[in-house]
Amino acid sequence: DGGITQSPKYLFRKEGQNVTLSCEQNLNHDAMYWYRQDPGQGLRLIYYSQIVNDFQKGDIAEGYSVSREKKESFPLTVTSAQKNPTAFYLCASKPTGNSNQPQHFGDGTRLSIL
Amino acid sequence: KNQVEQSPQSLIILEGKNCTLQCNYTVSPFSNLRWYKQDTGRGPVSLTIMTFSENTKSNGRYTATLDADTKQSSLHITASQLSDSASYICVVRGAGLTGGGNKLTFGTGTQLKVEL
Numbered sequence: 001d002g003g004i005t006q007s008p009k010y011l012f013r014k015e016g017q018n019v020t021l022s023c024e025q026n027l028n029h030d031a032m033y034w035y036r037q038d039p040g041q042g043l044r045l046i047y048y049s050q051i052v053n054d055f056q057k058g059d060i061a062e063g064y065s066v067s068r069e070k071k072e073s074f075p076l077t078v079t080s081a082q083k084n085p086t087a088f089y090l091c092a093s094k095p096t097g098n099s100n101q102p103q104h105f106g107d108g109t110r111l112s113i114l
Numbered sequence: 115k116n117q118v119e120q121s122p123q124s125l126i127i128l129e130g131k132n133c134t135l136q137c138n139y140t141v142s143p144f145s146n147l148r149w150y151k152q153d154t155g156r157g158p159v160s161l162t163i164m165t166f167s168e169n170t171k172s173n174g175r176y177t178a179t180l181d182a183d184t185k186q187s188s189l190h191i192t193a194s195q196l197s198d199s200a201s202y203i204c205v206v207r208g209a210g211l212t213g214g215g216n217k218l219t220f221g222t223g224t225q226l227k228v229e230l
Contacts, residue, residue: 004157042118042203042220090157099145099207100165103218105157 002027006091006106012114013078013085021076021109023091030096032074033103036060037088046089049074050096078111086112116141118206118221126227131194135224137187137204145209145217149178149189152201152223161189161202194228201225 004025013019025032031050035043045058049068063082068074074093078085088110092103118139127133139147146165150158162171162178164187170179175192191198204221 006157040222042222044220045218092157099209100163102148102160102163105159107157108155110155 004091004093004104004106006089006109008109009107011109011111013111014114016080018077018079019111021078021089021091021111023074023076023106024072025074025091025093025104025106026072027093027104028071028095029093029104030071031094032068033092033094034058034064034066034074034076035090035092037090037108043090046076116206116208116219118204118219120202120204120221120224122224123222124225124227126229127194129194129196129228129230132190132192133194133226135189135191135202135204135226137189137221139185139187139204139206139219139221141185141206141208141219143209144182144185145207147178147180147187148205148207149176149187150203150205152203154200158203191226194226196228196230199226199228 007022033048034046037043044060046064047066049055055068065077088108090108091106094103121136148163149161152158161176162173164171164180166182177190180187201223203223206219208217
């Protein structure tokens with residue numbers, strides 16, 4: 001089945017540690033996105049990528065980094081510079097060229113601080 | 115500033131009853147409006163999408179309406195089931211912006227609980 005796979009489902013970060021969240025899709029979508037979801041807030045965009053080897057900062061990119069070396073993969077690193085990393089992280093993808101196509105979401109990674 | 119506001123924040127209804135969720139937005143210019151359903155601990159799943167020229171769209175027991183003049187949308191759920199318990203998120207896409215990528219504004223969602 002085609003879809004988006006995020007791993008791990010739960011992740012714990014120690015003080016000063018960088019952690020990487022995985023996002024893989026087999027939908028052949030060009031565009032991929034990372035969002036952060038906090039209680040009582042709408043999804044906020046961290047980074048997005050329209051094509052391999054290119055990515056752009058979203059609204060809350062500070063303390064995060066990404067790479068897009070392959071079309072299928074868009075990993076997110078939460079660095080030690082992100083002082084409030086506890087949140088639910090969602091990865092999404094969509095084909096480019098048609099704004100009416102929905103973004104397809106993975107089932108998220110819940111990150112907590114130890 | 116582009117905003118999407120949803121009401122109520124939470125709602126409890128009995129199984130079999132109908133309910134209506136509201137979404138007001140200030141996004142302009144407007145491209146489309148989409149409703150997502152998000153089960154607890156899962157990613158959102160698209161229910162319906164409406165463009166400027168559409169004022170109603172159905173997907174099974176879900177019916178969305180759009181009034182682009184007043185910038186309001188509603189999601190009506192008919193004959194609710196326990197499996198309808200979820201957060202329902204209204205998402206508006208703007209138009210005519212530069213930079214490509216994401217032009218979405220997300221609402222905070224309405225948490226619906228359906229009880230026996």
